[in-house]
Amino acid sequence: MEAVELLERLSTEWGISGYENRVAAFWEKTITTVVDEVRRDRLGNAIALKKGAGEEPRPKVMVAAHLDEIGLMVTKVDKGGFLRFTTVGGFDPRVLLAKEVTVLGKKPLPGVIGAKPPHLLSAGERKEVVKVEKMFIDIGYGETRARELVSVGDPVVLKRRFERLQGKTVAGGPFDDRAGLVVLYETARELERVRHEADVYFVGTVQEEVGVRGSVVSTYGIEPDIGIAVDVGFGDMPGTSEEDTIELGKGPAVALGPNIHPNLHRDLVEVAKSRHIPYQLEIAPGPTGTDARAIQISRTGIATALVSIPLRYMHTTVETLVTSDLVNTAYLLASFIGQVDKKYLEGLKWS
Amino acid sequence: MVLKGLSEAAGVAGDEKDVRNLILDRICDLARTEIDALGNLIAFKGKGTGKPRVMLAAHMDEVGLILSRVERNGLLRFKKVGGIDDRILPSQPVRVGPGKVPGVIGAGPVHLQKPEAQRAVFKTEDLYVDIGARTREEAEQVIKLGDYISFVTAYQEFGDGLARGKAFDDRVGCTALMEILEKDYDFPVYAVFTVQEEVGLRGAGTAAFRINPDLALVVEATTCADTPETEEHGEATRLGQGPAVSLMDATSIADRRIVRHLVELADKNGIPIQYRRATAGGNDSGRIHLTRTGVPTASLSVPCRYLHSPVCVISLRDLEYTIQLLGLFLDSIQKGGFRL
Numbered sequence: 044m045e046a047v048e049l050l051e052r053l054s055t056e057w058g059i060s061g062y063e064n065r066v067a068a069f070w071e072k073t074i075t076t077v078v079d080e081v082r083r084d085r086l087g088n089a090i091a092l093k094k095g096a097g098e099e100p101r102p103k104v105m106v107a108a109h110l111d112e113i114g115l116m117v118t119k120v121d122k123g124g125f126l127r128f129t130t131v132g133g134f135d136p137r138v139l140l141a142k143e144v145t146v147l148g149k150k151p152l153p154g155v156i157g158a159k160p161p162h163l164l165s166a167g168e169r170k171e172v173v174k175v176e177k178m179f180i181d182i183g184y185g186e187t188r189a190r191e192l193v194s195v196g197d198p199v200v201l202k203r204r205f206e207r208l209q210g211k212t213v214a215g216g217p218f219d220d221r222a223g224l225v226v227l228y229e230t231a232r233e234l235e236r237v238r239h240e241a242d243v244y245f246v247g248t249v250q251e252e253v254g255v256r257g258s259v260v261s262t263y264g265i266e267p268d269i270g271i272a273v274d275v276g277f278g279d280m281p282g283t284s285e286e287d288t289i290e291l292g293k294g295p296a297v298a299l300g301p302n303i304h305p306n307l308h309r310d311l312v313e314v315a316k317s318r319h320i321p322y323q324l325e326i327a328p329g330p331t332g333t334d335a336r337a338i339q340i341s342r343t344g345i346a347t348a349l350v351s352i353p354l355r356y357m358h359t360t361v362e363t364l365v366t367s368d369l370v371n372t373a374y375l376l377a378s379f380i381g382q383v384d385k386k387y388l389e390g391l392k393w394s
Numbered sequence: 395m396v397l398k399g400l401s402e403a404a405g406v407a408g409d410e411k412d413v414r415n416l417i418l419d420r421i422c423d424l425a426r427t428e429i430d431a432l433g434n435l436i437a438f439k440g441k442g443t444g445k446p447r448v449m450l451a452a453h454m455d456e457v458g459l460i461l462s463r464v465e466r467n468g469l470l471r472f473k474k475v476g477g478i479d480d481r482i483l484p485s486q487p488v489r490v491g492p493g494k495v496p497g498v499i500g501a502g503p504v505h506l507q508k509p510e511a512q513r514a515v516f517k518t519e520d521l522y523v524d525i526g527a528r529t530r531e532e533a534e535q536v537i538k539l540g541d542y543i544s545f546v547t548a549y550q551e552f553g554d555g556l557a558r559g560k561a562f563d564d565r566v567g568c569t570a571l572m573e574i575l576e577k578d579y580d581f582p583v584y585a586v587f588t589v590q591e592e593v594g595l596r597g598a599g600t601a602a603f604r605i606n607p608d609l610a611l612v613v614e615a616t617t618c619a620d621t622p623e624t625e626e627h628g629e630a631t632r633l634g635q636g637p638a639v640s641l642m643d644a645t646s647i648a649d650r651r652i653v654r655h656l657v658e659l660a661d662k663n664g665i666p667i668q669y670r671r672a673t674a675g676g677n678d679s680g681r682i683h684l685t686r687t688g689v690p691t692a693s694l695s696v697p698c699r700y701l702h703s704p705v706c707v708i709s710l711r712d713l714e715y716t717i718q719l720l721g722l723f724l725d726s727i728q729k730g731g732f733r734l
Contacts, residue, residue, distance in 0.1 A: 133505065135512065137501065141486075142705070143547070154552070160619045160624070160700070160701070161481070162674055172481075172515055179621065181700075181707060182553055183552050183553015183558075184554050185554060188554065206497075208496055209532065209536065210528075215487075281469065283506055292528070355500055356485065356501055
């Protein structure tokens with residue numbers, strides 16, 4: 044499967060934080076063809092191991108991308124059968140109005156997010172952002188039937204359209220972080236052709252969007268020598284500063300800052316340069332909002348890196364990226380992993 | 395399903411061609427048709443000399459956007475065509491121009507927004523369409539200034555006999571008129587699929603002038619706010635309780651004789667009907683009733699939640715009842731059961 048097809052397919056698999064089973068199962072089914080074993084840990088992280096060619100004990104590299112997406116959860120079946128909801132993960136409430144959703148009740152239920160209509164708003168109200176508490180989901184059933192079909196706590200996913208835009212640009216989502224899962228698969232596929240000493244653990248983590256939780260336990264379980272998080276980074280767009288963003292189509296962004304082991308950053312850049320892989324830099328002044336945050340402080344500490352895929356309109360229903368960035372990210376990771384051996388790990392020690 | 399095709403077709407005011415062609419394809423064997431200078435599609439049925447001359451009107455156009463500037467970075471600025479709530483624009487997929495070029499209206503990542511910025515509603519002038527082009531030149535290979543931009547929503551039936559989709563205002567009316575043309579009448583019936591209703595009821599007047607009807611009935615989709623956060627007196631209509639007949643809105647006062655007759659017909663035949671309990675807004679009646687020396691006009695509407703948004707919701711039963719009542723209305727004229 045080509046990267047863009049896999050991205051489209053993964054985007055249609057529901058998986059809000061805490062309910063990642065569906066997307067995990069599909070991702071496992073895909074990656075199992077290019078790894079040696081696949082297992083699920085007790086929190087639901089999907090762990091795919093691709094064994095290295097080195098002598099045991101082999102270096103262990105963990106590459107993580109998160110399975111979960113932001114979504115909604117039913118808090119009340121209200122009068123008339125309308126559903127009240129809360130957010131799971133960080134939403135700008137302004138992008139929720141007039142969106143199609145699927146409520147995962149007794150069966151998947153199509154719905155629409157509504158609010159007080161504009162013609163009934165006062166001039167003052169029209170300038171105000173509608174709070175999530177004032178919105179509702181319309182599933183088109185009266186109260187009795189709605190109560191039969193929906194329970195408080197049912198997850199709700201936002202519907203997206205996978206759109207092929209100009210060139211290699213695609214829109215829809217959730218590409219945060221299904222794009223990372225594609226990169227993990229592509230990296231494993233690339234490693235079929237690259238001799239690597241290290242055992243590589245490709246981990247689809249759970250519950251990243253609610254506080255990087257899956258990576259806490261999966262890193263502990265794997266106890267890697269090197270941890271690399273693959274996530275999306277803020278793409279350039281009007282209204283944001285160039286300082287805070289990375290450019291679409293210009294390759295993966297290799298992060299640097301306290302969350303990142305300086306040698307890993309340096310060597311990822313070196314590999315990009317020597318292999319002529321386009322890359323860019325992303326400055327992270329503190330713990331990043333990615334799995335790298337948790338990986339770094341697991342057990343006695345893990346040498347950690349973060350590679351970011353440029354993404355516009357993050358956490359909306361029209362997340363936009365350029366697919367060549369996925370392929371380049373995978374190529375960079377495979378090339379880097381290919382050179383990790385015991386001696387390389389020695390070099391990571393502080394002196 | 396006629397409505398699915400009509401709903402999914404793009405037809406922003408001034409760019410109704412796709413919708414018109416869809417309708418024309420279906421009705422060209424059923425009625426004599428012509429397209430006037432503005433683009434109104436007029437279908438004639440019945441005998442030309444009989445009385446009364448009846449005009450039925452439904453508008454083909456929908457609210458949307460028009461491309462007003464191509465930025466150097468390939469992003470497209472736009473203006474609104476018709477009444478769209480700015481607040482529903484961010485995070486929407488769209489189609490641009492005759493090539494139906496896919497694009498998205500993005501919104502900045504929540505992570506980079508300052509709290510005070512998050513308290514402000516997005517304004518149209520700050521938004522743009524991203525078609526994935528990186529430069530103006532790349533963009534201009536597939537789009538051009540003045541291209542119409544429409545929402546794109548897949549029609550879907552759901553819930554208790556409901557449907558969600560775009561542009562039900564007024565593709566439901568178009569659907570109803572197409573049904574009416576399946577039957578024959580011995581008096582002149584003009585079914586008019588009008589243009590540019592959403593930008594000021596522009597098409598209906600010229601069509602009415604040409605037809606010079608004795609009475610007119612507008613078939614519309616109208617606001618329905620029977621939803622949380624709205625007081626009962628503000629709901630205007632209720633979904634699933636049948637077609638809504640208007641008494642008065644911002645552009646016309648309905649002809650009471652037609653209104654009374656519609657209500658009587660509905661009651662007699664066990665069709666639910668409701669009054670539109672709001673006076674704001676307007677529709678093609680506003681133009682039609684003031685044409686020439688005046689035309690007795692009324693409106694019959696399918697209640698529609700989330701009107702003018704990319705996801706409207708209607709009850710298919712309401713649409714079915716609207717079609718039935720419209721049929722009964724014409725039948726009763728035929729039988730001489732209604733005179734002005």
